[in-house]
Amino acid sequence: MLDVDILYRNYSGTIEELLIDFDPDSFRYEYEENEKRNIQLTVFLTNRNSGIYKGLSEEAFLIWRGQIFTIKECNPQQEGTIQFKEIIAQHISFSCADHVQYNLVEQERVYDIWQYLSHGHEGDELGFTIEARGEFPTIPMSSVGRQSLLEYVQTAAEKFGGVFYANNKHLVIYSPAEWYKYNGIDLRYQFNTDTVKLSSNTYNLKTYVKGFGKTKEDGTTVEAIYISPNVNKYGRRKADPITDERFLYSESLQSYLATKILDVPETSIEIVYKGNEPIGENEQLYLVHETLGYESMLNLKRMTLFHPYTNKASEIGFSNRITDMIDIQRQVHRRYNNMNKRLESTRYEMEQVTGIANTALSGDIVGEVT
Template sequence: MIDIIIQNYEKTKREILVEYDKDSFFENWQENETWEVSFNVTKTDLNSTAFDLVDYESSVIFNGQEFVIKQMTTSAEGKAVSKSVTATHIYYTIQDGRQYNTVTGVRSIQQLLTHVFSAGNRGFSWEVIDPNSKFLTVEQENFGNANYLKLIEEILSDYDAVVIPDNKRLTFYPRAEYGEKVEEQIRYKYNTDSVKFDIDTYSLKTQIKGFGKKKEDGTYYFTPITYTSPESDKWGIRIQDPVEDERYTVVGNMTERLKIDLQDYPAISGSVTLKWRITPKKGDYVPFIYEPLNIRTYIQVVGLKTYPALPNKPPEITLSNTKKTMTSILANLAKKGVI
């Protein structure tokens, strides 16, 4: 039995929700995109107090994390009144803050986060975990004048970062340092029959050129550079669209950017539904074996949909090895009707 606690917007009342539809309850996390819980509940004599607390902007407390009800449908059939609820993690309320001031120049990820929250932390705190100094400094131009969520989205993209919220505590990791390799494999016909994957080589490239900032006299701070992947020995020279970014004035920073941007292996992304539970965590790299396509590789967990009230129902896992620009958080939330 899992506990779902409903708390009113004023945070003056809390009740455990009972007699909800356990088949409907799920938790869905997609890296840098969404984290939400959803469930259906019908009013009964036993849950009437908690049921009445289920309302827009009320909180759902699950597994120690706070989610805010942003979408709800109320329906009635005879005397039975039901609610269908989607609650988004408290992290996404960060969009309610705004930094009007802007900064320009070379900045570290720490400096940008300090700038974002200098307009008021709204109860949030943050830390950057970067033991191997993967985060580079990046030239910024007029960074600011947007809501906090939009600015954090820019940071995630510019610094190739991942943010993991723990309620209002935000931890930022370099993508290269995030997640662990686990040995609990996902294997076709072993623990999954349901595989939906997009595997292509259309975007496979082995060479890319980078253009940085120009001086006032029209010359570059550094000569445009070309990075060629070792994979070119196998695939030949396949040229990717160049990076043209005036934030870069240091050749080493541009080189690292080119290595990150170059998609020098086949793109694999998709989802699997397992036959039984395995326990990968967010960001873990799991062995994925799919004999029909001769795939044997580690692929990162970038999404988890679990059914905590149904202990025998396995999770749905989204996997990807694709280097790509972060999906727009705001666009995703807008599609969901959250903003």
Template sequence: MNDIVIANFEQTKEEILVGVDRDSFFENWQENETWEVGFLVMKTKDNAHSFDLVDYESSVFWNGQEFIIKQMKDYAVGAQRFKEVVATHVYYTIQDGYQYEQMTGTFSINQCLSHIFAAGARGFSYEVINTNGVFSRIEQENFGGGNYLKLIDEVLSDYDAVVIPDNKHLRFYPRSYYGNETQEQIRYKFNTDEVHFEIDTYSLKTQIRGFGKKKEDDSYYFSPITYTSPESAKWGVRIQDPVSDDRFTVASSMSARLRRDIHDYPDISGTVNIKWAIDLNRGDKVTFVYEPLNVCQMIQVVGLKKYPLIPNKPPEVTLSNNKKTMTNILAGLKKKGVL
């Protein structure tokens, strides 16, 4: 079992933290939204030194990652003293950097990230995992003029990317190309009774057209390609915005791109409470079966809340197959009175 280690802000003192209420300890990750740990610790004769290190801006080291205490409640019950804290992953200290300069043009994700960190790395490094050249160049207008976290959030939205921090090293993945396809299954009335989700077909499309690169005489290397999904037999022809990408000079490559880009399925987002522990990690794809609505679809894990100090306690899992952020998902559920 991993130890919880606490260090002061100056990083001059470090202790293993004992006396933590095991039932209170949690680790919460939500894709592109938050990563934090929280716990309640009671002062005892065995942890007098480490207890005093628990303070605002102190570092909590858990499972190889550093978290910074940003919220804390310090109180006493009779003669007994307690501290209740929430510590946010060190990645989020990136908001303390600011890029004043702006740029306009058509840029790659690498160029945008390079522009952000041109104002100073602040101890951070990054890499882009551009599987099969999925990331396209995007037109940007006045990109900059914000803190690093705000600008990275813009990059994640514009390029449909996911950031996975490893302390201060950041890996940027195309949303569709991180996590593993698992054999695990989440099935209503089998390993979960409590399901909160929403399904919508606003973005469901069954036909898309692609335009490749033009030659100097203004003709295309290949004629525009139209792909019609087999789902059109069920939903009819619903036309998606076309793809126009001058990187493509071969028709077969564009055809593969259109098959990948077509959004020919309903969007599903929701949270489930699992009855027992299952092996799921960030970004994993899991089969979600909800028979009352005839749902059986591979959906991605976009949120995990774990209780690692409680043996066999299952996680709370958030699933989604669309591009909404967790903030939008939860706001929508609250608005509908589900949460």
């Protein structure tokens, strides 16, 4: 099957055919890390596809690049004599929301990621399998259960610090080291991208965090506090406590805490990529933007791909959720501070020059009056 081809499969799996007479300009694949993998497109009714067109409905399937997507929205419309359906299909892995673990483990206990996922997967009758790749911390949790397998997977990605990405019904949580790969693609302004949008906010800015490590044999728990140097600028903004039993010493725990809070404005970047190299969901890309004055290795967080026939440039996005763009933020922050320092220096020099000029001018005027 070619990269441009899309297959239709009915709900029972008894019919599978090549999807034809869809509008390539309407096709888009949208990915957002841990949250979204959708395709959407518009299919027109023609004399060639009347059978498939009739079967295009909710819970039928579309297959693209070997991955199965479940149709979740199907909106038939007609304009004059033209009939068409606007379709949104979600990756089949997200249908693990249909399995729910009703049993509840109320007492607090320490879970590794496999124990946590296994509890959510227990009793699954929908054919899902689970896997965790890489190294993850252990996390104390209580009241575990009474939620869907999808909630387990997304919570595991958040709490243990991983990326959820499935191969159809095989659900995998990757550690960042296992997931992100640099394949030599650099993003350089006006070379393979001409649109770069930078935005920032302080909704998640924190300057103070307390952490708890391993409990020792004498019953005491390793504790550490990290206070950001930016507390002088933003005040004491406390983050939620962090618990990680891997740490036996407060010094190493404190160093770890420094990497877990965002002590400068949160930054996101949206880029239109015009290069020829294909970009995957796990891509690391090196961004260089001389005009805005920053460069850094970025982890891809969002992407929108269009149909190859349209020759539209891919849209890719990055976010600095703690580790992803901290270098970018600090570069922007330093650039802002340096600009302010230069402005202050220029203002001071202008005041000095103005003062000298006024003194000289005042002397000249007095001399003329005399």
